[in-house]
Amino acid sequence: MALNHPFDPLTPREITQAADIVRNALHGHALDFRVITLKEPRKQEMLAFLERERHEKMPAQRPPREAWVQITVKGASGTTDFYEMVVDLDSAAVTRQDHLVGKHPYIDSAYMQAVEKACRSDPRIEAEIQKLKLPAGATVVVEPWAYATDGVNDMSERTSMCWFYMRLLDHLDANYYAYPLDLCAEVSENLEVTKIYYLPSAANDTVSENARPYDHNKVHATELSEYYPSLRPPPRTTTKPYQVIQPEGPSFQIEGNLLSWEKWTMRVGFNYREGLTLHNIRYEDRSLFYRLSLAEMFVPYGDPRSPYPRKGAFDLGNDGAGINANNLRLGCDCLGLIKYFDGWHTTKSGEPLKLPNAVCCHEQDDGILWKHTNHRTQNAAVTRSRILVLQTIITVSNYEYIFAFHFGQDASIHYEVRATGILSTAPINVGDKVDYGTVVAPGVLAPYHQHLFSLRIDPAIDGPANSLQVEESHAMPINDPTIHNPFGVGYHTKSDIVATESGLDLDFTxxxxxxxxxxxxxxxxxxxxxxFKLLPCYSQMLLAHPQSYHAKRSEFGSHAVWVTRYKDDELYPAGRHTMQSLGGEGIASVIQQRKAASQGDTNVRNEDIVVWHTFGSTHNPRIEDWPVMPSEKMIVGLKPVNFFSGNPGLDVAVSTQENNKSVLFQGGFCGRFQTLRGVESIIGVD
Amino acid sequence: MALNHPFDPLTPREITQAADIVRNALHGHALDFRVITLKEPRKQEMLAFLERERHEKMPAQRPPREAWVQITVKGASGTTDFYEMVVDLDSAAVTRQDHLVGKHPYIDSAYMQAVEKACRSDPRIEAEIQKLKLPAGATVVVEPWAYATDGVNDMSERTSMCWFYMRLLDHLDANYYAYPLDLCAEVSENLEVTKIYYLPSAANDTVSENARPYDHNKVHATELSEYYPSLRPPPRTTTKPYQVIQPEGPSFQIEGNLLSWEKWTMRVGFNYREGLTLHNIRYEDRSLFYRLSLAEMFVPYGDPRSPYPRKGAFDLGNDGAGINANNLRLGCDCLGLIKYFDGWHTTKSGEPLKLPNAVCCHEQDDGILWKHTNHRTQNAAVTRSRILVLQTIITVSNYEYIFAFHFGQDASIHYEVRATGILSTAPINVGDKVDYGTVVAPGVLAPYHQHLFSLRIDPAIDGPANSLQVEESHAMPINDPTIHNPFGVGYHTKSDIVATESGLDLDFTxxxxxxxxxxxxxxxxxxxxxxFKLLPCYSQMLLAHPQSYHAKRSEFGSHAVWVTRYKDDELYPAGRHTMQSLGGEGIASVIQQRKAASQGDTNVRNEDIVVWHTFGSTHNPRIEDWPVMPSEKMIVGLKPVNFFSGNPGLDVAVSTQENNKSVLFQGGFCGRFQTLRGVESIIGVD
Structure with a gap:
């Protein structure tokens, strides 16, 4: 059997093995497995391995193969204990075991279904639903959310917030977000409904005291509220098919998780939390990045009224970008010649769980890479740009995110996030408006919210010792006798190198x-x-007040660029356990603690550093985002700057019609057409 | 003969007609035609026409068909007079004639060739070239530039700056920018060399006093300095062909210059200066924009040393985006099913001059338009995004720009600019560095510079009376008893409507x-x-000092967003005549003058307004931009905001493999492959 690469995710066999080791170690306990994932090798060992690997195909000396495991154990008194462990797969031993008190594992969808059921079977809830006097045929849908800490409840116990909607059409894919109900419930760890709220509904409500019957003016047209094809009028027919073919196959090669494309090599990783990760990214075998990953994402809502401050989702820490990755479909999520990577997770009982087609890999044409026409000879040289795309799509309840790394022939990397899916909605009285939300349908408020992403960049630019340089362009003074700038047009760059761990801000001016x-x-x-330089995504930072729990829990949201010293397993800028976290575990606190401890290891100049970029959107919904949002793109780039000796894409062959086989359109109304493969073709008639 | 549409560019026949009318009017004078282009109809008349056109196919009542004409006339004393005229084609009369004193027409490439020749045939220049002791076989190349006003010369006469380079390889497409010479000459209107400079070359040079022989350490490897395919080593062969097919033809229809695609309609225009223009842009027949165009572009250089402050190019006003539009090639500049539009210009003698394939029109797949997976049913609905691209590419000496409007099925418009081509270079001593340029090859300095674009947006959002609203998102105060924000998470929007003409700044914070x-x-x-909202391109504004000629001449570069009251023919934010302009003719001056005149027509609320977006890049070159730059993208967007009643792309059909015919890649090394059209195919072997 071929050895795994140390960066490879755990195989199904290894997941089973890790579960067995844990079961043996905790013999007699009733365990639920939540996580069995690769504990990535310590970097020092891994760097040595990678160096050996450059000279021999399969180095015998390898870092230990380890797994991170999270389990919950039902205690005798009905309580649930949460453990995190490290399992050494080579020695078949649990080498570390932490009993995590006051922490909660990420969202358990089976538990959430139980919460939903508990809500629906509670007679007090049923009585409240009766008071709403819903339209005939309506079906109530309960949407449980993890509880965003607001300081009101005792945080030691898992609590869930249940939001209520209804389906008006008798179809399981009817858009229930189009009918938010004036009801909300709090459910305890033990699946008891502990509180029922009437939601504020008028513009000036701060809290609602009474149940209100459903306002039938809120029933709106199917065309405006449904997105599911079979519930919609027939779609437009004007969009003609568009197909991509690669007659000689793709330009990439794949060997296990090793991906080679043009001059790039990298290893594709995947875990339940971050989803897609990339490792040991090299160009022409020169080291660029040790690891790239989306590290966290926070979605705080801006509606000030209770209980809405409890809407604040850590979509990675609480939900998991891996576990929620879509099963991507050929011809739908991906166009062209597609390679899929599966992910592997664990069932509750420790069996390997396949997440099929969690990542797709394909090429795209990206317009023109470079062009020049010599105006003297009129000779043009033009090359088209090909990019390699690694894409994963996640669904987190109502929303979806499309995450894609784009690799370029010019040695650039772009990370593109698209937000789509359905807005999380709340009820509002017909005719009312508020300045923290948009009315997207009668009685339907789409509250303002932010999406704050943290892209973790673990660089290894020509080796692990790197620095973060901040360069600015400034006009030269015009009347300074020491500076030659007689015409006032001069400008120059000034730069500093960041000395110690810190958070920094953007300034395009x-x-x-x-x-x-x-x-x-x-x-x-x-x-x-x-x-390499960062092409940031200019974004407003977290709006929640620094004293709020939202802010305390998402410290990465206060600055756009963070630089820290690399530490093994320090992967999450809002802390390892974000579920109902109390704050103080994020990137700012870690820096502060390290500085206070004066260990001298907060220096980041010419050290092994990590750069974290916070970006996202202040999403004040448009009605055009309803009932399903057109993709909203956010793009971050990484580009070489004085890394090479010239344009890395200079040797890309110039474009030819022979290879590209484009087709000339002539005339206006397309009466007939022909496509003769291999020759220039003409479509349309005059 | 079919009537032209009032927005149609002048036809070849109309160009001939206009030239005849002017020749008749100025009988006996030796004329050179510089411009014969459509004078667009007065907006009031045009709006009435467009309204009539919605009800009848070819309204008989039409705005007058007029031409703008620029001519130069050689005076008796050898001077050149510059006239601008309006010609009424219907009545065959010159209806306006301005003798422009102190103004210069845009660059005349035939004259520039004469400048080059004058330089090369001047014995003093020849003597200087001899002093350089160039390598054997070198060919000197003179690159004439329009003179950027710096206040030193008398500006009443046209002056040209000649920069010297050499070709080392005996090939007309050798990259002479790789060998800038320490020489520069000033040439007068009458083609006399009026001054010769030795360029500063050491880091601390402010001006050079002596001729220096060429330093042979500056001769560098062909692989690093040549871009032209036949002068390069063989290209990489790893990039496999990638083709786009549309078996049922395109989704667009074209009737003359009327373009219809999905729910969009617009008219494609073109002129010598702005190149591609778009008119009467509608969606589902609702009016969105009266006109969209790139209005100006300024490229000031940041090297403070004389004579470099004379490098500052108005690439539209001086050069012309239309006249410099590339002849686009199928399969090279454009991939897929392509419609081309030709442009028409005039020869010196008033004959129509065809600019073939100046604009291309095609569709692209743009990833996912929207997606949602119902996590309860696991049913996904996903649509792919198709965009319509209108692209034009211009060459301005060393640089190229790729301009493209992208129309989306979600009623968004994106304007993408890509900068590519070759950096303008200057000599530097081997081993020296400066803080206002990058050494891209031994002895080759790529000076810092900026690219500042002005996108002119003439909106007609549901009609001509529009306002500019500035909205910001602010945290609600946490301890204000009048504001309900108990948990400190609330935020809301505040907005103002701009009252009078002004320049405004961006603030992502x-x-x-x-x-x-x-x-x-x-x-x-x-x-x-x-x-509709503007998605701006966050960019540093002009760095040149406000007192500098660069700043005075490019007033639009001081703010990112300008709003003015619509005026007929007010199309250019740096003024109509930018060649050697002295400043004070730009958008800021016009606003100031109008305000000073207190005409009361500077109100921009609920009026016919124009919004101008200044964006671009502070381009501090990387060595990776050498010898030809990988495209640098800048993107501006326009998106509906509470314009529709929901997602305008909601009715786009969901994606199916049946239409998209993607291909599954399996296994690693591509040994064999098959593409079976119409069925799911498998490529590669394990």
Missing amino acids: TNRTFKIINENQMNPITGTPVG | TNRTFKIINENQMNPITGTPVG
């Missing part, structure tokens, strides 16, 4: 540029350190 | 959003005015 450089490797031509 | 709204049209569901 000074063209502030964050460069990850290797001060030990000078570019022989430019005379400057080799580097 | 407050999520400042510029919305073009129609206050007379309320969205019945949201209860807010219908609108």
Whole structure:
């Protein structure tokens, strides 16, 4: 059997093995497995391995193969204990076991279904539903959410918030978010309904005291509220088919999880929490990034009225980008020649659980890579840009996110996030307006909210010792006798290197540029350190007040760029356990604690560093985002800056019609057409 | 003969007709035609026409068909007179004639060739070239530039700056920018060399006093300095062909210059200066934009040393995006099923000059438009996004720009600019560095510069009376007894409507959003005015000092968003005549003058307004931009905001493999493959 690569996710066999080891160690206890995932090798060992691997195909000396395991154990008194363990698969031993008190594992969908059921079977809830006097045929739908800490409840116990909607059409895919009900319930760990709320519904309500019958003016047209094809009028027929073919196959090669494309190599990883991860990203075998991953995502809602401050979702820490990854479909989620990667997770009982087609890999044409026409000879040289896309899509209740890394032939990387799906809605009286939400249908409020993402960039630009340089462009003074700028047009760059761990802000007005450089490797031509620069996504930071739980729990949301010293297993900028977290475990606290401890290891110059980019959107919904949102794109880039000796895509062949087989359209109304493969074709008639 | 549409560019026949009318009017004078282009109809008349056109196919009552004409006339004393005229084609009369004193027409490429020749045939230049002791076989190339006003020369006469390079390889497409020479010359209107400079070359040079022989350490490897395919090593062969087919033809229809695609209609225009223009852009027949165009572009260089402050190019006003539009090639500049539009210009003698394939029109797949998976049923609905692209590419000496409007099925418009081509270079001593440029090859300095674009948005959101609303998102105060925000998580929007003509700045920290709204049209569901919002490209504004000529000449570069009252023919934010302009003719001056005149027509609320977005890049070159730049993308968006009653792309059919015919890749190394059209195919072997 072929050995795994140390970066490979755990195989099904290893998941089974880890579960067995844990079961043996905790013999006699009733365990629920929540996580069995790769504990990535310690970086020092891994760097040594990667170096050996460059010289021998399968180095014998390997880092230990370890698993992170999370389990819950039902205690005798009905309580649930939460454990986190490290399992050494080589020695078949549990090497670390932490009993986590006051922490909660990520959302358990089976438990959430039980919460929903508990809500529906509670007679007090049923009585409240009766008071609503819903339209005939309506079906109530309960949507349980993890509880966003607001300081009101005792946080030691898992609590769920249940929001109520209804389906008006007798179809399981009817859009119940179109009918939010004035009701909400709190459910305890033991599945008891502990509180029932009437939601505020008028513009000036702060809390509602009474049950109100459903306002039938809120029933709106199917065309405006349904997105599911069979519930909609027939779709437009004007969009003609568009197909991508690669007659000679793809430009990528795949060997296990090793992906090679053009001059890039990288290893594709996957785990329940971050979903897609990328490892040991190299270009022409030069090291660029040790690891790239989406590290966290926070969605705080801006409606100030209770209980809405409990809507604040850590979509990675609480939900998991891996466990919620869609099973991608050929021809739908992905166009062209597609390679899929499966993910593996664990069932409650410790069996491997396949997450099929969790990541897709394909190429796209991306327009023109470079062009120049010599105006003297009129000779043009033009190359088209091909990109390699690694995409994963997640569904988190109502919303979806499409995450994609784009690799370019110019050695650039772009990380594209698209937000789509359905807005989380709340009731509002017909005719009312508020300044923290948009009325998207009669009686349907789409509250303002933010999406804050943290992209974790673990650089290894020509090696692990890197620095973060902040460069700005400034006008030269015009009347300074020491500066030659007689015509006032001069400008120059000034730069600093960040000395210690910190959070930093963007400033486009000074063209502030964050460069990850290797001060030990000078570019022989430019005379400057080799580097990659961040092309940030300019975004408003967290709006919640610093004293709020939202802010305390999502410290990464206060600055756009963070730089920290690399530490093994330090992967999550809002802390490892975000469910009902109390704050103080995020990136700012960690930096502060390390600085207070004066360990001297907060220096980030010429060290093994990690750069974290916070970006996202202040999403004040448009009605055009309803009932399903057109994708909203957010893009972050990483580009070489004085890393190479010239344009890395200079050797891409110029484009030819022979290869690209485009077709000329002539005339206006398409009466007839022909496509003769291999020859230039003409479509349409005059 | 079919009548032209009033927005149609002048036809070849009309160009000939206009030239005849002018020749008749100026009988006996030796004329050179510089411009014969459509003078677009007065908006009031045009709006009435468009309204009539919605009810009858070819309204008989039409705005007058007029041409703008620019001519130069050689005077008796050898001087050149510059005239601008309006020609009424219906009445065959010159209806306006302005003798422009102190103004210069845009760059005349034939004259520039004469400048080049004058330089090369001047014995003093030849003597200087001899002093350089160039390598054997070198060919000197003179690159004439329009003179950027710096206040030193008398500006009343046209002056050209000649920069010197050499070709080392004996090939006309050798990259001479790789070998900038320490020489520069100033050439007068009458083609006399009036001044010769030795360029500063050391880091601390402010001006150079002596001729220096060429430093042979500056001769670098062909692989690093040549881009032209036949001068390069063989290209990479790893990029496999990628083809786009549309077996049922395109989704667009074209009738003359009327373009219909999905629910969009618009008219495609073109002129020598702006290149591609778009008119009467409607969605589902609702009016959105009267006109969209790139209005100007300024490229100031940041090297403070004389004579470099004379490098500052108005690429539209001086050069022309239309006249420099590339002849686009099938399969190279455009992939898929392509419709081309030709442009028409005039020769010196007034003959129509065809600019073939100046604009291409095609569709692209743009990933996922929207998706939702019902987590209860696991049923997913996913639609792919198709976009319509209208692209034009221009070459301005060394640089190229790729301009593209992207129309979406979600009623969004994106304007994408890509900068590519070759950096303008200057000599530097081997081993030296400066903080206003990057050494991209031994002895080759790529000076810092900016690209500042002005996108002119002439909105007609549900009609011509529009307003510019500035909305920001702010945290609610946490301890204000008048505001309900008990948990500190609340945030809301505040907005103002701009009252009078002004320049405004971006601020992502407050999520400042510029919305073009129609206050007379309320969205019945949201209860807010219908609108479109600007998704700006966050960019540093002009760095040159406000007192500099660069700043005075490019006033639009000082703010990111400008709003003015619509005036016929007010199309250019740096003024109509930018060649050697002295400043004070730009958008800020016009606003100031109008305000000073207190004409009361500077109100922009609920008026016919124009919004101008300044964006671009502070381009501090990377070595990766050399010898030809990988495309640098800049993107501006326009999106509906509470304009429709829901997602405008909701009725796009969900994606199916039946239509999209994607292909599954299995296994690693592509040994064999098959593509069976119409069935799911498998490529590769394990």
